[in-house]
Amino acid sequence: MNAEKSSRSNKFIKSALTVDVEDGINIGMRDLMGKNIAPTKRVVSNTHKVMELFSRYNVKGTFFVLGQVAEHYPELVREIDAAGHEIGVHGYDHYQFYRMDYDFAHDQLERARKLLQDLTGQPVEGHRAPAFSINEKTSWGLELLAELGFTYDSSIMPCKSLNYGWGEFGKDLTLVKLANGGELYEFPMSVGKFFGREIPCLGGSYLRLFPGWKNKKMFEEVARERNPIIFIHPYELDEERYPDYFFQELKGKSLKSKVRVKFMSLNRKEVARKLGVLLSNYNHTTMECILKQKLSEKKPIAIYNLGKTKKPMEAANG
């Protein structure tokens, strides 16, 4: 047995395999160019690539789907569900929590959850915020999720990062007790050490840019303490050039926007292989399964009394 395969015998290692189902083209058009377009068909073909990859390694995951994707491509949601994966909510139009007020966020989440539940005929229990946008300032979002009936959330990056992060939040599965009387389980995202600093890992640009051995090392470091959380976006497996209209719009934009597009497309050809390294070496399941398993173990679960939250300061930009 070679070293790569032997680590599969580490039965304690089981990750929550998660996918944020969104279209890179329409989100990029809106957030970088200020142009609203519907999600393109690429979200369907790219999500199929993710599903094929999962099927090759015989693993199930949790797909946090945007309401707008479900609205335009309902069949995709049915396919994900029929393949045995869990469906969760990733918002409706991919607005980060700091861009919404309470009522607007309520409408976005309620619509997305209802749409996904109607399509699958199953209750949708989990949520992931766009861009991990729940932190100290937007923690009112957790109250909203509990109010809407979600069982768990997985939106907090428990380290300080450039654009997101809640450094003081714990790293383990936590039962958050809310001032409105509600409660919600929170699965904080995985963080790892890099030159002595804590950084996000096992997903997005971190998974794309780190070499395979580093991803494995970080997975095993996290797995010694808790269930790792892997996250990917279907567009990260898109190796084709974006449509010409995308680059036409980008021409007149700032250097920062151009650099961001370049950065987001780096190493896409490597994603399937790098993800495959993690999928073949360890065990993976849905977030719902991990939550059930943790609750059945009857071991103490961390509790966080959130107390009174601040209300959102900025109005939604609709």
Ligand SMILES: [Zn+2]
């Ligand atoms: Zn997203």
